[in-house]
Amino acid sequence: MAIAKAERLMNLALCLLGTRRPLSKRELRGSIEAYLEAGSDDSFNRMFERDKDDLRELGLVIETVENLDGDTGYLARRDSNRLPPITLDAEEAAALGLAAKVWQQARLAGAASGALQKLRAAGMPEAEDAYEVHSALEPRIPVHEAAFEPLMLACRDRRPVTFDYRKANSARAEQRQVEPWTLECWRGHWYLAGWDRERGAERVFRLSRITGRVRSRAGAFSAEVPDVVTVRETVESWAGETATRTARIRLRAGAGYPLRSRATAVRDRGDGWDELEIPYGHGLDAWLVEFGPDVVVEEPADLRADVVDRLRAVAKD
Numbered sequence: 001m002a003i004a005k006a007e008r009l010m011n012l013a014l015c016l017l018g019t020r021r022p023l024s025k026r027e028l029r030g031s032i033e034a035y036l037e038a039g040s041d042d043s044f045n046r047m048f049e050r051d052k053d054d055l056r057e058l059g060l061v062i063e064t065v066e067n068l069d070g071d072t073g074y075l076a077r078r079d080s081n082r083l084p085p086i087t088l089d090a091e092e093a094a095a096l097g098l099a100a101k102v103w104q105q106a107r108l109a110g111a112a113s114g115a116l117q118k119l120r121a122a123g124m125p126e127a128e129d130a131y132e133v134h135s136a137l138e139p140r141i142p143v144h145e146a147a148f149e150p151l152m153l154a155c156r157d158r159r160p161v162t163f164d165y166r167k168a169n170s171a172r173a174e175q176r177q178v179e180p181w182t183l184e185c186w187r188g189h190w191y192l193a194g195w196d197r198e199r200g201a202e203r204v205f206r207l208s209r210i211t212g213r214v215r216s217r218a219g220a221f222s223a224e225v226p227d228v229v230t231v232r233e234t235v236e237s238w239a240g241e242t243a244t245r246t247a248r249i250r251l252r253a254g255a256g257y258p259l260r261s262r263a264t265a266v267r268d269r270g271d272g273w274d275e276l277e278i279p280y281g282h283g284l285d286a287w288l289v290e291f292g293p294d295v296v297v298e299e300p301a302d303l304r305a306d307v308v309d310r311l312r313a314v315a316k317d
Contacts, residue, residue: 004034008032008034008047008051009058012028012032012048012052013060015028015032016055019075022074023073024072024074025072025074035048052074055076060081061080061081062076062157066219072218145190145207147192147210148183151183154214155180158225160177160179160217160219160221161180161214161215162176162214162215163175163176163178163210163215164176164210164211165209165210165211166211167209176198176203177198177217178195179223180193180194181194181225181226182229183207189208191206192204192205192207193229197222245281246278247279247280248276249278249295250269250275250276250298251274251294251295252293259276259291260274262278263277265277280300284303285303285306288303289311
């Protein structure tokens with residue numbers, strides 16, 4: 001069984017690498033003997049999808065292209081699947097090894113380890129990990145959202161997606177049609193930047209607010225992908241990082257350390273609460289809601305009203 005699957009994967013890889021134009025599923029099925037022997041269309045489709053995912057897991061870059069007739073085709077361009085000469089020194093190799101360890105607790109663990117092995121096979125020098133012996137800290141990037149993996153693949157393959165998204169001030173989720181650009185982690189939360197087709201504008205979505213499955217759609221992107229996508233800058237502006245106003249809040253003693261790290265002034269009230277002054281900008285209300293009963297907004301009044309509205313919306317959900 002293992003030999004048969006390896007042979008099937010090799011034949012599929014050779015077909016995709018040897019073509020100058022995208023090949024449809026029908027053409028691939030007619031070119032590979034194992035696919036011809038599939039008992040039904042459903043059996044073939046399941047086998048093909050598994051094989052395609054396995055080849056991508058092994059590092060083959062497979063492009064999905066829609067032809068003029070609306071059919072979906074696949075190919076693996078040789079220039080996209082050829083590594084340039086590896087010219088890393090020992091310190092750069094050590095940095096890559098540390099970066100790969102970051103993903104060992106996340107869904108990219110296999111891809112990170114596989115990429116490192118390929119680089120070493122291509123000539124990257126082995127380097128002693130200076131962090132392994134002397135550090136008690138284990139670097140990691142947490143990934144708990146089910147939407148992360150399908151969105152990561154959609155960003156890589158430039159595939160439009162649809163998903164249900166619940167805004168912080170809304171009790172119900174709404175369907176979004178998005179052309180995904182990139183994912184970025186900020187303050188322990190993952191965000192997606194992309195083009196919202198219905199709104200005709202760039203939008204940033206927090207993955208923890210995506211409900212249900214992320215579904216891929218056929219077709220190409222309708223908007224140009226920018227060279228640099230400033231996800232963090234956009235989220236920071238929503239969270240008040242560039243704010244010029246100041247908010248005054250009460251924070252329960254021993255709670256809300258991320259808020260304390262941003263406070264410009266902290267005063268112990270002596271009643272189990274501290275009073276903080278923090279920068280105030282658009283989106284601060286959504287962040288404060290996350291701390292629940294540990295935060296009370298004292299001023300300004302419009303920020304207090306926004307936080308109350310968001311809490312009421314969450315209570316109705």
